[in-house]
Amino acid sequence: MNTTFVGLELRRVFRDYVTMFFIAVLPGFFYMIFGAAQDFAGERAGSGNVTMYIMISMAAYGAVTATTGIGGMAAVERMQGWGRQLGLTPLRDATYVAMKAMVAFAVAAIPVALIYVLGVVTGAEGTAAAWALSAVLVLVGAAVFAVYGLAVGLAFRTEAAVSAASGLLVIMAFLGNIFIPLSGTLLTVAKFTPLYGYVALARYPLTEGFGVDGVQEPLWQAVANVVVWAGIFGAVATALVRRGRERQ
Amino acid sequence: MKTHSPLPAVDVRRLEKTFRAGPDRIAAVRGVDLRIEAGEVVALLGPNGAGKTTTLDIVLGLTRPTAGSAEVFGQAPRVAVNAGRISAVLQSGGLLRDLSVRETVQMVASCFDRTRPVEEVIARAGLSPLATRKVSKCSGGEQQRLRFALALLPDPDLLILDEPTAGMDVGARREFWDTMHADAARGRTIVFATHYLEEADAFARRIVLMAGGCVVADGSTADIRARATGRTVSADLPDQDTAHAVETLRRVHGEGAVELSGRRVSVRSVDSDAVARALLVDLGGTDLEIVTGSLESAFLAITGAEGPEAERTSG
Numbered sequence: 001m002n003t004t005f006v007g008l009e010l011r012r013v014f015r016d017y018v019t020m021f022f023i024a025v026l027p028g029f030f031y032m033i034f035g036a037a038q039d040f041a042g043e044r045a046g047s048g049n050v051t052m053y054i055m056i057s058m059a060a061y062g063a064v065t066a067t068t069g070i071g072g073m074a075a076v077e078r079m080q081g082w083g084r085q086l087g088l089t090p091l092r093d094a095t096y097v098a099m100k101a102m103v104a105f106a107v108a109a110i111p112v113a114l115i116y117v118l119g120v121v122t123g124a125e126g127t128a129a130a131w132a133l134s135a136v137l138v139l140v141g142a143a144v145f146a147v148y149g150l151a152v153g154l155a156f157r158t159e160a161a162v163s164a165a166s167g168l169l170v171i172m173a174f175l176g177n178i179f180i181p182l183s184g185t186l187l188t189v190a191k192f193t194p195l196y197g198y199v200a201l202a203r204y205p206l207t208e209g210f211g212v213d214g215v216q217e218p219l220w221q222a223v224a225n226v227v228v229w230a231g232i233f234g235a236v237a238t239a240l241v242r243r244g245r246e247r248q
Numbered sequence: 249m250k251t252h253s254p255l256p257a258v259d260v261r262r263l264e265k266t267f268r269a270g271p272d273r274i275a276a277v278r279g280v281d282l283r284i285e286a287g288e289v290v291a292l293l294g295p296n297g298a299g300k301t302t303t304l305d306i307v308l309g310l311t312r313p314t315a316g317s318a319e320v321f322g323q324a325p326r327v328a329v330n331a332g333r334i335s336a337v338l339q340s341g342g343l344l345r346d347l348s349v350r351e352t353v354q355m356v357a358s359c360f361d362r363t364r365p366v367e368e369v370i371a372r373a374g375l376s377p378l379a380t381r382k383v384s385k386c387s388g389g390e391q392q393r394l395r396f397a398l399a400l401l402p403d404p405d406l407l408i409l410d411e412p413t414a415g416m417d418v419g420a421r422r423e424f425w426d427t428m429h430a431d432a433a434r435g436r437t438i439v440f441a442t443h444y445l446e447e448a449d450a451f452a453r454r455i456v457l458m459a460g461g462c463v464v465a466d467g468s469t470a471d472i473r474a475r476a477t478g479r480t481v482s483a484d485l486p487d488q489d490t491a492h493a494v495e496t497l498r499r500v501h502g503e504g505a506v507e508l509s510g511r512r513v514s515v516r517s518v519d520s521d522a523v524a525r526a527l528l529v530d531l532g533g534t535d536l537e538i539v540t541g542s543l544e545s546a547f548l549a550i551t552g553a554e555g556p557e558a559e560r561t562s563g
Contacts, residue, residue: 005359089360
């Protein structure tokens with residue numbers, strides 16, 4: 001493993017205060033406002049309480065913001081000629097992808113760690129298994145959105161497009177049942193949007209599929225959502241990589 | 249640098265590359281043969297779209313040819329890159345703006361098994377005073393010297409420069425070439441693509457002229473000049489027989505090649521020796537002078553109407 005390379009990549013992200021604000025500080029702030037500070041915070045949710053439920057949601061939002069940005073910037077950097085520069089070294093494409101993925105997971109772990117610590121302090125309750133499993137699912141699932149960022153970066157090749165992709169996550173988060181609990185028709189539509197399955201899956205160890213309305217949703221729905229969207233993002237990114245290669 | 253081998257630094261044979269552009273296919277390179285020996289300093293000259301960058305990309309293993317082959321010191325380009333035998337200073341772009349100069353060198357160095365020390369290449373590119381500066385705050389010339397530092401990391405036997413001074417002002421260009429001169433003296437093989445004729449003239453001993461995806465001329469700078477326009481031979485003619493002498497010359501060398509201004513006649517010809525002999529011996533000319541045409545006119549003559557963007561002020 002190339003620790004110098006990964007270390008420098010991490011240093012780049014940490015030095016970018018604006019990005020770090022959106023990745024870590026903002027989701028942490030959301031958690032405090034929408035979660036810890038609310039009257040219903042202590043109410044039961046699944047095997048724990050609502051604070052825990054919102055904690056997982058906001059950690060997921062922070063994690064996807066991180067992976068979308070890193071995936072997107074990786075694509076833009078390569079398109080803008082950094083890929084050619086690295087092409088003059090023995091570095092393999094697969095190694096590059098692995099190192100970027102490592103960076104993305106490391107950065108995504110920041111909001112998760114921060115918000116989970118806030119959760120401990122502000123009274124989030126759940127089983128030990130729910131704490132551990134939800135954190136793992138948040139991190140692993142966020143990889144899908146690294147591919148989403150990658151696809152946008154490959155398609156538009158600008159930093160502005162990557163920022164727009166991160167901005168779109170806010171809308172996806174509303175539709176994904178992250179910020180406020182949805183119901184009725186909106187909830188039905190929401191089940192088909194990209195963030196819905198991911199966050200539902202991450203909360204599953206806590207809720208076992210039960211929503212705030214008390215209705216239990218089968219696990220396969222969340223899994224199917226994640227699998228389908230991962231497939232869509234992956235197919236688009238692959239097609240765009242091929243297009244880019246042909247034109248070079 | 250590693251050992252000098254008898255194998256050619258670059259051996260390109262019947263190279264072809266076509267790109268797909270919508271429904272059409274565009275031929276960027278159509279049958280290039282090029283052999284460059286170890287230790288040569290060669291300029292690859294040609295207008296935009298001549299196929300220079302594509303050819304160099306193939307030699308660097310960044311692009312695969314549609315047909316034909318390219319070898320670097322007898323190896324496939326990618327193998328030569330992995331062994332650190334070939335490196336390049338690429339055209340603009342390709343740096344991470346939020347890294348410092350030293351961090352950029354460290355990052356690229358980390359991709360190799362073995363390199364020259366980071367501080368050494370920074371010093372050789374004249375970047376030591378700027379090592380902590382962010383790439384985004386470096387001028388175009390400073391960024392180019394950073395790319396040069398990166399190219400020095402594997403201590404390559406063959407260094408490719410793809411329009412290394414495009415977009416630089418005159419001062420920065422001179423500074424860059426001063427750095428390169430110092431490096432070429434160490435015996436590295438250097439191939440550079442350029443738009444600037446004066447750079448090719450000043451720095452290369454051999455010029456390969458490309459146009460429309462083909463090599464249209466290949467030789468020393470003097471060869472290339474002579475090939476296009478020949479040389480111009482001028483002399484003062486004796487007062488009495490001027491008209492007769494001009495007529496004789498026009499008959500032999502063509503109407504357009506002979507000009508008369510007062511008593512002084514000038515003749516453009518590929519065979520300047522024959523003209524000189526005729527002028528001195530047969531026609532009684534005096535004060536003879538032989539001048540080689542400018543490289544620029546050679547370039548125009550060989551590549552056709554489109555000239556190099558020699559004086560283009562880009563950036």
